[in-house]
Amino acid sequence: MTSWSRRTFITGLLALGPSLIAPATARSAPDRADCGEALRFGVTPVILDNQVGFLNRWSSWLSARLGCPVELVQRTRYQDILDLLLREQLHLAWICGYPYVQQQEQLEILAVPRWHGQPLYRSEIIVAGASPVQRLEDLRGGLFAWTDPLSNSGWLYPHFLLHDRGVDPDRFFRRSIFTWGHARSVQAVADGLVDGAAVDSYVRETLLLYKPALAQTTRVIERSPWFGFPPIVAGPALAAAHRSAIRSTLLGQSSDAAGQALLADLNLDGFSIEHPQLYVEIAAMAERLQLRPQP
Amino acid sequence: MTPLVASYRVRVPLALSMTAVMTATSMALALGLQTLHNLREDQGRDALQLGHAMAGLLVSALRQDDVWLAYSLLRGPDGADSQITWVLADARGRVFASNRPLRYRLDQPLAHTLPAADATSATASESAPDGGPETGAAARPANRPDTGSAVNSASGPGSSVSATADLGAQVLALQDDAAIRRLVHLPLDSEGTRVGDLFAVLSDRPFLARFYEILLGGVLVTSAVLALLLPFGWLWGRRMVTPLVRLAECMRRVEREDLRSLECPVPTGDDEIGQLGQRFAAMLGALSEQAALERRVLQSERLAAVGRVAAGVAHEINNPLGGMLMAIDTYRGRRAGDAGTDRLLDLLDRGLQQIQETISALLVEARADHRTLKTSDFEDVRTLVEPQLTRRGTTLTWSIRLQTASSLPATPVRQLLLNLVLNAINAAGETGSAAVRIDTTVDQLLIRVENRGRPLPPERLEHLFEPFAAPRGQTPGLGLWVCYQIVSQLHGRIEVAAQDDRTRVDVQLPLHPDTTDD
Known part of the structure; x- marks a missing residue:
């Protein structure tokens, strides 16, 4: 419980940050013209990554604020983005907390999104709205959808949960599939392709804003504790100067009208700087599961 | 009366209306069925094309065990609203993906849900990227019994997808639901190895509504056309039948009414009815003539009998009468008697x-007379009736x-004419x-005496020539009796028409009764 209160304190402190830093960033942006190549920003399905228009607008906004061209790179699988990041093909990426804790030595948190005023989200086990299933145990022998083997909410946490309850996660379901996206997992449950799925609460709720009909067709049966929100991390390829510039740009996004509009599209409040300690629970779960090989 | x-x-x-209705109905039905057939054919062709388009990706989804990829492909943009039910089965014949995930569950054995699932007729294959299109096709000759009709031009680079040209052979009819279902089967091969099967279950349900709409439209148009045609057909039919009905009415009247007064x-x-009518009219004429003939024969027989009786009675009376007068x-x-005697x-006396x-x-x-008839005899008659004319004020033409020249006796003819004119x-x-x-x-004397005045009632016409036939209140006479006797003895004919x-009296007398008499 102490970690929760500390995190809250830090978050509260840093929430004041953007308003102080943003004007300075805006003024100093034109001075840093030496960007060299375009900044390559990897995006994974930790957000609703199917809104091409939004992504274009966001990259334009980032380019204008940074004074450097920003290129958004999309990959369906977390592993692809992570590989590109580690092989220095990407400068920064928005990834899940789970791959971050696995590669903590090589990655640095640039900013963490704030949702409902907190840099937190959780994992949810969902079933079809008409399903008789009440608890995770009722899904035994059913069909289940994982999001991605590198997803905390869509893989690590439900694995940990089943493991914690003394069940072998690989034998608990008759068959499980990967959908490579939280939104797809919601759709798979809604369509009846699978009996249940584990999804990111932020993605699910944001999806409901765009597709309210899905609210009736899916139902949450279990919720995890709060975890650190998927962070935007810098890879080895990103220079230190760019790191601070990007950080201040992201922190100042909520105080800019256009940036605010983009945040509203994302259903986020803004960005803040968080300590890696935010992901300690994820790291602990990963350790408990002994970083088993990916399927 | 004939029942209606x-x-x-x-x-x-x-019958005309029924013909119109049946024609219209069968037209609408035929159009509807043709439309249904076309819709089915289109659906089958679409399914086959779509299946071929998806084949390559589905093969890779099967090989990489990517259920979601296969599902999202089969689901398409329509989601559950798609008209076609797609079922992708893996090499072990179990459901791998379907756009009806609730019905075709993952890993469910396909044999239970799809009957005749092994009926193969279309073949789609995907060869490995390093192998050419021909490799895939050549490696599986046994899988394609109908290679001759295979369309290889549809193959894309890196994959060889072939399909038979004849769609009909690939469609199996299933009937497990209310709607007729058909099954299109596409085996998915990779380098000659079967990796799975794609089935498209086609149902009439998606376009049944459309079919009914077309049918309803047909019925409505038909009804509208019928609404115009039926009264026309009805009137036309009535018109055709009217002559027949009139003829039947005429025939009915023959039984009830006198042929002489029948005007039909x-x-x-x-046309046939016209011919029938003419024949009937001719028959009616013959009947009427025969009846008249019979009536005349009867009349003359009766008159002859009356004449014989009269002559016999007259002879019987004449003899004693002569004796009495002589006495x-x-x-x-x-002797001279007293005044009283x-x-x-x-x-x-x-x-x-x-x-x-x-x-x-x-x-x-x-x-009795041997003097032959002359023109002066007729003039005499005219002179004789002159006082009568003047007295009554009648005009005589x-x-x-x-x-x-004739050998007719003068006296009887004079008497005949006199009687007729006075009458x-x-x-x-x-x-x-x-x-x-x-x-x-050439051989006949024709006398026609006509008058306009008191009409002659028909019942009197029957007994006109009989002696003392005048009704009560009128002078009983022997005038026409005498006329008839004279004409009969001169072998002529006398007829009265009113x-x-x-009133008209026609007399025909042979000019030379001696020579014409047999």
């Missing part, structure tokens, strides 16, 4: 003479064309008129 339903008046229009508008025309005469010559004898006159009037002897004048009355026309043909106020 049995009458052609109803049956013909009904018989249909004429070149009276002798008695008077022998004389008066009695006179009375007897006058009475007996009246009887004798009456008897001799009955006994017409036409051949007189026309005589006597050209051929005519009598019947014409004060305001009426009478006409006499005498003409000759129409309204016009």
